[in-house]
Amino acid sequence: MTTHYLVLSGLLFAIGAMGVLIRRNAIVVFMCVELMLNACNLAFVAFARQNGNLEGQIIAFFVMVVAAAEVVVGLAIIVTIFRTRRSASVDDANLLKY
Amino acid sequence: MESPAEIVQHTAGGMIGASWLMIAFPLLGAAILLILGRMTNRWGHLLGVAMSLASFVVAVLTFLEIIGLPAEQRRQAVHLYEFIPGMVDMGLLIDPLSISFALLITGVGSLIHIYSIGYMSHDPERRRFFSYLNLFVAAMLLLVLADNYVGLFIGWEGVGLASYLLIGFWQFKPSAAVAAKKAFIVNRVGDFGLLVGMFIILATFHTLTFSELGKQIAEHPPSGGAVTAIGLLLLLGACGKSAQLPLQSWLLDAMEGPTPVSALIHAATMVTAGVYLVVRSGAFFFPPDSTQAIAVSVVGAATLLAGAIIGCAKDDIKKGLAGSTMSQIGYMMLGAGLGPAGYAFAIGHLITHGFFKADLFLGAGSVMHGMNDEVNMRKYGGLRKHMPITFATFFIGYLAIIGFPLLSGYFTKDGIIETAVHHQPILGWLAVLGAGITGFYMSRMVFMTFFGEKRWEKDAHPHESPAVMTWPLMILSIGALFLGGYLILSNRLYFFLSPAVGTAEATPEFDFASTAGLVTLALVAVGAGFAWVRYGRAEVPAVAPRGSFLTTFARRDLYGDALNESLFMRPGQWLTRFAVYFDNRGIDGLVNGLAAGIGGTSGRLRRIQTGFARSYALSILFGAALLAGALLLVGNI
């Protein structure tokens, strides 16, 4: 049965990754990253169940905390950019190149 | 037939032990004059003469000591110092051959030094001229006295350097600068031969010293191939220095130098170094009738004709004499190729030629001195009355060179011709023909210069040269008169030289009434008569007529320069241009292209860095996929 969970987790991870690649809005991109983290959580929990220990579940909690911290930092950055550029599109931030 | 005597190591002192002074004096003179420079301007020429004379004195004393020794001890090697450890030591070989040369060089050299005091008196750079002359004498003495090929080679190049410096003495004239360079470079072609010859000598015999070589060859008579190669390569060297075909082209241009230089270096001494080389190496590498010996004779015969033909067409008195020099050295080479039978005549002719040709050149210089340095014989004429001493001495030289009976040239040249007719008939008869042509062109020269109408330029005021110039002329002409007879009759020179060069199967006898000799005399008379008809009796046009095809052929030096130009110079220039282009565009282009390629790659690759965060994310994803793929791949191999 673990496989099902893993497939789902993989799908979620892939969706998240694709979202990062194709969405322009920084907030959405960031949410996609969060989705990838949650895909990881699902995998951890599933493996925890399979392995029969609790480590995976504990890790999931850690990840949530880290994700929350990331949100704080991320939103701060994105908002600053938005205030400066009046746009949350990641493609607009394109001064640094080559 | 005997080999040369063994060389003994000289241990006692005496004059032979001090023979290095012969070289040291003029070398010291050159060094003082060059280093002190302008300070010596006032007395530099005197120092030069003194040094040359000192050298002559040493040579004479050494000669006296040599002839005081029994014949088998007349070859003395004097060790000087270790030169290249393990390979060759510097030392001198005092033997009849080298001392003969030394006497000629220092003797004629001193006379020409003295003559030059007058000839160069108006030149602000006279001091420099004397330093070069001294340098030449020193180098030439090293050439003939060295007891090994390396020392010989150093002298060989030293005289080349002196010749270069003196031809280009008036280097501000482009023609002189070019002629000097040409002389050096053409000589270097010959040097290449000499150099490679030395390689083979060392590889084959493990020594470059004459005494060792003699022992080696006596113990292990060498086999064919290597010796033939050595012989031919040495011949190439000799051709370069002695202006023999095919390396003759530089000598005519070399007349750009001051006339005493032409007399000393390009007539009397340096150009005969090739003959010396062949004779010195004769016992080692030129056994009679070997390929290489015949090649020597063939080159000599060809050059004696070529030089004579060129001499016929030249209006420049010095170039005419230069052609004659080529021709006369051709005779010597012809003789030198005939083995011990010819050596004495070749060396004899070399010595007498040294006198009469120096006499002729200095005479020509004297004429030029009186004629505002005019060299075109078409602008001379009737000078005998204005320059009686010059005329008399020049005329003696003339008679000697055409082989007028009983004069110097008669004995030595006829000796060569007779020996050649005996050993190499075809070459011998060619030499007879050459003698006839000699009669023509030398007569032409004398008639155009001293006889006939005045054809002078307006501002010419011919006058006899000062005593300092005429005295050497007179001394030289004495040599031109009697030296040949003294050397050849009763085989004096032959016996004197034999310890050094060996003896022939039969002792040569000078035959006053040989067929070849009589034919030669007849042909010379015909040539002289023809010259009288054309240039003595008839009026000489002031501008050279166009002349026939043959005349043009001769005037253009038998197209030697044209040949060199189209065979070597042009392709050389193309090659050079191509090589430079290849270096800049090919090799350097490749290097710079590589750099530019890396730079271009960089310029293009950096465009991948678009600045879009999402494309970076894509590259990460892509990289992740690659990484995973690669790990799986490696894992499953």
Next chain:
Amino acid sequence: MSPWLPILMAVPVLGAIVVALLPKGSDKLAKQATLLVSLVVLVLTLVMAVQFKTGGPRFQFQAVYDWIPSFGVKFGVGVDGIALVLIALSAVLVPIVVLASWHDADGTQSADGTLITPKRSVKTYFSLLLVLEAMMIGVFASTDIFLFYVFFEAMLIPMYFMIGSYGGAQRSYAAVKFLLYSLFGGLLMLVAVIALYVVAGKGTFMFPELVGVIQDPATQKWLFAGFFIAFAIKAPLWPVHTWLPDAAAQAPAGAAVLLVGVLDKVGTFGMLRFCLELFPDAAKAFTMPIVVLAVISIIYGAIVAIGQTDMKRLIAYTSISHFGFIVMGVFAMSQVSQSGAALYMVNHGFATGALFLAAGFLIARRGSPHIADYGGVQKVTPLLAGFFLIAGLAGLSLPGLSSFVSEFMVMIGTYTSSAFGSGALAVAAIVSALAVILAAVYILWMVQRTLNGPTAEPVKAFKDLNVREIVVLAPLIALIIGFGFFPKPLLDVINPTVTQTLVNVKVDNPAIAEKGAGQ
């Protein structure tokens, strides 16, 4: 533990520091101090050289200190005959170069008042020069291969700055080209150095302990290649030579002298000591291709030199030709050829040094390196012309001048080498002898176009050599002539080292004289 070599290296380094720290505006003092230091080094070197025992052990004046034990690296110095003469060469050339460069950084004006080079920092130039001297001594004195490598590479930096900051119009291109070329070769050598250490497994870089250690032929070949490419670039050998004409032409004359006269010798020195002795089998296996490259260098360098229009480039190409001779001599592997090659390294330093300096004095007067801008110099400045001519003649290896002896030894040694069956080497020697003709063409043609002929208008204002310039050239000319007739002092020092080299290379090629005596 002999203190000689460390002192020899320390003196110029201390001198460099002192010169660099002199207060502003003391240019003259800086020059004098540099001259003094370089003379002190010269005297010390000569005193040391006199004590060298020609029959003694191979490496003398040895001093070995631990430097980086973790890497097995020692500060190991000591000299054999060849190193000794090359150190002496450096020590002789540096004071000469100091004097010759006296005004190089001052900013020069040509006769007609146009600025040729702007004023630059004098102190920097001379302290770089002293640093370079220390490194030149170090590179020849190193008996530790790692230390050798360190100097080999570090030497580039002062020279890079000397070319780049004080050179001609194209100086930065030339400097970068020089640095990158050498660095690239050096880095390949670094790989080989490391691999040598690893493969040998001796835990040391000391040269004497590594001789004959590498036995596997394939390994030898790879390591040989790593060393050889670096040395070939340095030497420089065709086809990796193109940096030299640029660098030498753009460098100030003094720096060019050290570059061509000493720095490049490290390449041939390295071939002789490291390529041959560490990897004898590989060296023998690669002899023919390398000799072919050397012969190409000889002929090609000479031909391209003929076609140059810039004096300094011309001299650089002649050097490429001469380096071909040295390389050929090294790889012909006979006593005579290798002694000749080692001698050539010294003689070439003097000859090319004199030629560069004389050309530099000419260029300083006219402000142009182009041959076409001259003509008739002889008439105006006979002294300068005379020195230039003698230097040129040394360049064409005129017998009686020092370069002849070495060139002759190289050629004849190559011809007579029996190391590999004589055929091919004999052909190489004969072909290389053609350079005798080409050398006459390139030198004399240059002489004809610069010294001879009608005096060009700008040349008429030339002043002849002043005392400083005479003092620069005269010793070189004296050495050229002196060693032309008496090469024995140098050869006596060189020969035992070469013999030892050949023993290590396991080539049985006894001296010519012994052979001759045997027959």
Next chain:
Amino acid sequence: MNDAVVAPTIEYGTLAPMLLVFGAAVVGVLVEAFAPRYMRKSIHVPLTLLSLAGAFALVIVQVVKGAVPTAPVAMGAVAVDGPSLFIWGVILVLSFVCVLMINDEGHFVASAAAVPGSADEEEAEAAGGSHTEVYPLVLFAVGGMLLFPASHDLLTMFVGLEVMSLPLYLLCGLARRRRLLSQEASMKYFLLGAFSSAFFLYGTAMIYGFAGTVSFTGINKALSTGSLLDPILLLGLSLLGVGLLFKIGAAPFQAWKPDVYQGAPTPITALMASGTLVAAVGALLRVFWVALGNLDWDWRPVMWAVAALTMVVGAILAITQTDIKRMLAYSSIAHAGFLLIGVMATFDKSAQNAKSLSAIMFYLLVYSITTVGAFAVVTMVRDPGGEAGHLSRWAGLGKRSPILAGIFAFFLLAFAGIPLTSGFFGKYAVFAAALASGSEAGDSLGGWMTGLVVLGVVASAIAAFFYVRVIVLMFFSDPAADGPSIAVPSMGTVAVIAISLLITVGVGLFPQPMLDLANQAASGLFIR
């Protein structure tokens, strides 16, 4: 059943350096909250510097006492072994030096919230405000850097990674000048960093799935028994690799580096280029050598390709850069490649591995010190609008300010690996380790290691070109008429440059003491 909760054992003494830094960071936050604005800086600076110095002292104390633990501490979460202590020492020195630079006025924005070019910004600048939050943020980042390479399980490592990265994301956006660039750098770094951490985390999950544990000891044990061809394992390995390689900026994960290095305030760039790199390489080593050591036959060939690609990409792309910081970023990528050569120099020979480890650590030390010095010089060359980043502005610097240009040239030569600089010995050590390990009997990559080193020297030669190009610009070009001014350096910057120069020269001449240190630290290898 005795279900009593057993308190975890925490070896406070051993962890003291890290705890001190974190504690100081927390105190810093409190200072931000409670201290009056005008006093904050004067509290932060000594606090930060003293805590870093104190942490360094604590590291030294541990080293001197010789009480290096032989087992992981804090319930197996952190491994304070020789390499950890060495890396800690290096990071603490680097961060101390970077803080000296950060302390310099004018690098950070007066008010990050104010929109660039707005009246708010002018006002904030006029008020002389500054973000003193920088100091606690730096301390948190440094704490993360300490934890990251010392962690002994993947979870701790993830936490360390995030603790290190999150403050840096923010710090990147705080440049005083060119704020748009700075903010853009910050966002890119943040998004890509978060993206790559997700990969790292997913990899962790996979490994956890395979091994049933995230502890390195456990993973190592599992790998010695389980099937090594399990796709989950290999997938996990590759995803972990992505996260770590991203942090050290190896190709093809290097794209963020130039942008972020260019946009970030220079002192922060210096901190990232030195401290982060050191920490990330340490973590990379720990994961690949300790946890995945038994899998080296699989990841080494792949790492070979990554190292090769990284060196070449870094060297080639740097050639055409026109911004000095961007060029240094590419240079840093190339150096990451050289470091990866060292990372590969391992297989089942512990003596050799210790040598390789020592080489890598030595390289990290000398490279990062020089880097900090170089960036410190960059901060001093200024245009009216901020630092003169564009290379053309550096033309002729050697004539205007020979000493500064000379020092910078020396740093560049050290980057290029010219002998008698520290960089040479770093490169030498790594190359030597690679060749030595390649020549050990039994290394399947034997000849390939030599090939990689040859590639490395070719890349070095290419890299030398762009270092030399800057020297050419500084010394051989004529100065521009309106060239940049050289800021009068603060004591801090002077100290930074002096320390870097001293170490670069000193180690260049006498590397042995530092090598001894690295050898000693590496002798015990990592705790397994």
